[in-house]
Amino acid sequence: xxxxxxxxxxxxxxxxxxxxxxxxxxxxxxxxxxxxxxxxxxxxxxxxxxxxxxxxxxxxxxxxxxxxxxxxxxxxxxxxxxxxxxxxxxxxxxxxxxxxxxxxxxxxxxxxxxxxxxxxxxxxxxxxxxxxxxxxxxxxxxxxxxxxxxxxxxxxxxxxxxxxxxxxxxxxxxxxxxxxxxxxxxxxxxxxxxxxxxxxxxxxxxxxxxxxxxxxxxxxxxxxxxxxxxxxxxxxxxxxxxxxxxxxxxxxxxxxxxxxxxxxxxxxxxxxxxxxxxxxxxxxxxxxxxxxxxxxxxxxxxxxxxxxxxxxxxxxxxxxxxxxxxxxxxxxxxxxxxxxxxxxxxxxxxxxxxxxxxxxxxxxxxxxxxxxxxxxxxxxxxxxxxxxxxxxxxxxxxxxxxxxxxxxxxxxxxxxxxxxxxxxxxxxxxxxxxxxxxxxxxxxxxxxxxxxxxxxxxxxxxxxxxxxxxxxxxxxxxxxxxxxxxxxxxxxxxxxxx
Amino acid sequence: xxxxxxxxxxxxxxxxxxxxxxxxxxxxxxxxxxxxxxxxxxxxxxxxxxxxxxxxxxxxxxxxxxxxxxxxxxxxxxxxxxxxxxxxxxxxxxxxxxxxxxxxxxxxxxxxxxxxxxxxxxxxxxxxxxxxxxxxxxxxxxxxxxxxxxxxxxxxxxxxxxxxxxxxxxxxxxxxxxxxx
Numbered sequence: 001x002x003x004x005x006x007x008x009x010x011x012x013x014x015x016x017x018x019x020x021x022x023x024x025x026x027x028x029x030x031x032x033x034x035x036x037x038x039x040x041x042x043x044x045x046x047x048x049x050x051x052x053x054x055x056x057x058x059x060x061x062x063x064x065x066x067x068x069x070x071x072x073x074x075x076x077x078x079x080x081x082x083x084x085x086x087x088x089x090x091x092x093x094x095x096x097x098x099x100x101x102x103x104x105x106x107x108x109x110x111x112x113x114x115x116x117x118x119x120x121x122x123x124x125x126x127x128x129x130x131x132x133x134x135x136x137x138x139x140x141x142x143x144x145x146x147x148x149x150x151x152x153x154x155x156x157x158x159x160x161x162x163x164x165x166x167x168x169x170x171x172x173x174x175x176x177x178x179x180x181x182x183x184x185x186x187x188x189x190x191x192x193x194x195x196x197x198x199x200x201x202x203x204x205x206x207x208x209x210x211x212x213x214x215x216x217x218x219x220x221x222x223x224x225x226x227x228x229x230x231x232x233x234x235x236x237x238x239x240x241x242x243x244x245x246x247x248x249x250x251x252x253x254x255x256x257x258x259x260x261x262x263x264x265x266x267x268x269x270x271x272x273x274x275x276x277x278x279x280x281x282x283x284x285x286x287x288x289x290x291x292x293x294x295x296x297x298x299x300x301x302x303x304x305x306x307x308x309x310x311x312x313x314x315x316x317x318x319x320x321x322x323x324x325x326x327x328x329x330x331x332x333x334x335x336x337x338x339x340x341x342x343x344x345x346x347x348x349x350x351x352x353x354x355x356x357x358x359x360x361x362x363x364x365x366x367x368x369x370x371x372x373x374x375x376x377x378x379x380x381x382x383x384x385x386x387x388x389x390x391x392x393x394x395x396x397x398x399x400x401x402x403x404x405x406x407x408x409x410x411x412x413x414x415x416x417x418x419x420x421x422x423x424x425x426x427x428x429x430x431x432x433x434x435x436x437x438x439x440x441x442x443x444x445x446x447x448x449x450x451x452x453x454x455x456x457x458x459x460x461x462x463x464x465x466x467x468x469x470x471x472x473x474x475x476x477x478x479x480x481x482x483x484x485x486x487x488x489x490x491x492x493x494x495x496x497x498x
Numbered sequence: 499x500x501x502x503x504x505x506x507x508x509x510x511x512x513x514x515x516x517x518x519x520x521x522x523x524x525x526x527x528x529x530x531x532x533x534x535x536x537x538x539x540x541x542x543x544x545x546x547x548x549x550x551x552x553x554x555x556x557x558x559x560x561x562x563x564x565x566x567x568x569x570x571x572x573x574x575x576x577x578x579x580x581x582x583x584x585x586x587x588x589x590x591x592x593x594x595x596x597x598x599x600x601x602x603x604x605x606x607x608x609x610x611x612x613x614x615x616x617x618x619x620x621x622x623x624x625x626x627x628x629x630x631x632x633x634x635x636x637x638x639x640x641x642x643x644x645x646x647x648x649x650x651x652x653x654x655x656x657x658x659x660x661x662x663x664x665x666x667x668x669x670x671x672x673x674x675x676x677x678x679x
Contacts, residue, residue, distance in 0.1 A: 350614035421579040460575035461515040461523035468586040
């Protein structure tokens with residue numbers, strides 16, 4: 001009988017997981033929450049289980065007991081957590097094990113170890129990965145943080161030991177700023193992760209974010225699928241990713257890839273995973289953390305390697321041996337991904353909610369669209385703001401940029417503002433085309449005026465005048481109203497304009 | 499030269515669309531002809547229009563233009579995902595506004611409104627505090643992110659209507675800052 005997969009996630013990643021799972025012959029079960037009862041991912045499933053979490057404090061995707069209940073009632077064999085939610089929660093992996101459900105991810109202990117930055121760094125040192133100078137373990141007061149900062153020199157960064165996604169993270173430029181920043185990072189980390197532990201390390205002002213994709217099985221086979229560069233970020237949230245990185249030499253790629261594989265072997269890694277590094281202007285690299293889940297930006301790697309990462313994630317979880325060797329991995333062309341978020345780039349990327357009255361995606365050779373929305377989808381404040389990802393591949397970087405530019409031009413959405421104008425701006429900007437952009441680009445160079453375009457502005461001005469003029473003419477010609485109500489034309493005009 | 503003739507003779511077809519940043523577009527709407535914008539004929543043609551959505555053609559490209567906000571003579575137009583706000587005036591109202599602007603006061607007190615819905619996680623100022631441009635006023639947590647709200651002007655905190663832990667919706671008035679001379 002076909003094995004049954006529970007997709008413990010929503011949106012585009014739920015659809016993406018089901019695509020690979022169906023090819024493996026799995027029966028796909030998804031969860032329907034009243035918070036988005038008409039979501040697109042529900043239509044892609046073989047079976048839909050309803051779960052009413054409308055009045056619950058936590059979403060069903062964050063509720064281990066609820067998920068295990070659904071697994072038992074629906075004879076689930078395999079659970080895929082996607083990204084976000086509980087994807088890096090060791091308790092879910094444990095609960096799966098106890099309930100005889102295969103968890104599409106690494107062993108629970110690996111998730112726990114890699115989720116704890118202190119332990120992860122110890123393991124990295126043991127495996128010979130370079131680390132930034134900083135606190136050996138967590139610090140417990142701002143005074144302690146201050147002592148370490150004095151030793152390693154400012155600027156330093158405070159980070160939540162249990163953190164991720166930029167929460168509980170503060171950059172401290174000088175000694176007088178450390179107390180305030182320690183306190184706010186501690187509070188934020190406590191609120192977000194129920195753990196207020198912080199550590200301190202040397203801060204690189206304008207780094208590159210480079211990450212290596214690892215693929216491993218439970219039989220000791222480990223390969224890497226090259227790097228992705230994800231330096232285009234805003235508040236530590238990635239917005240545009242590419243593979244390969246324009247900043248890495250082939251030698252550096254080989255060296256970092258090999259070290260990443262050694263690290264994964266050393267810790268006994270047994271799934272897909274990502275090792276994140278930051279790199280300074282002299283191409284010195286430092287281990288940051290390992291993500292033990294599939295990443296949002298995995299398609300850029302798939303585009304240049306032809307490897308289906310989610311299919312392999314499911315296969316190795318079910319005990320299969322990796323049949324790919326390092327020599328099988330060949331990089332072909334260049335891939336770029338732009339995340340399309342429902343955010344207003346003209347207003348500090350504040351979230352946009354509402355109904356998508358129309359959405360038209362670009363089509364074409366080497367364009368891949370991953371999305372969880374369609375016409376008439378409702379964008380709610382309950383979930384993250386990512387609507388879609390546009391991924392393109394070109395034969396080289398310049399070609400990929402050109403394809404992305406055209407893809408973005410052919411993307412249309414009505415009803416919400418998105419980050420598309422921002423993406424267009426970035427990929428055409430000199431810092432991007434030269435490949436010199438860093439994680440500080442948005443903070444240091446971006447202003448919303450850059451989104452404006454003189455032709456668009458002129459057409460918009462004309463459109464505003466067109467509307468005003470129409471109303472103006474209407475007032476002048478609507479004489480019947482004028483006579484019947486014996487209303488002054490000035491009063492009418494005021495009413496029309498107010 | 500024919501256009502100039504229209505411009506001089508028929509002020510009822512001349513409008514000024516002005517943005518907050520001061521950029522101005524003088525637009526002459528010609529019946530059955532292409533518009534003149536800032537003294538130049540521009541081949542903008544309306545392809546179709548429905549409710550608040552207009553589609554124009556210009557230099558063989560289509561431009562979709564949606565009215566996202568409208569208040570009196572102010573129009574916010576969304577085009578290629580970017581919003582532009584114009585206040586449109588006829589020639590006479592434009593001239594009147596210019597005269598009025600001369601008499602109006604210079605700077606005014608400023609209310610800081612919530613830019614997005616969220617929760618106030620920290621308040622850094624008290625009433626009476628003097629603040630500079632860029633000083634953090636409070637932290638707003640929205641979509642799992644901490645956002646520091648900075649003062650856009652130099653001034654004095656007159657009124658504080660929030661405290662730590664408050665949940666606010668978009669456009670709630672949070673802090674009032676008075677201009678100091």
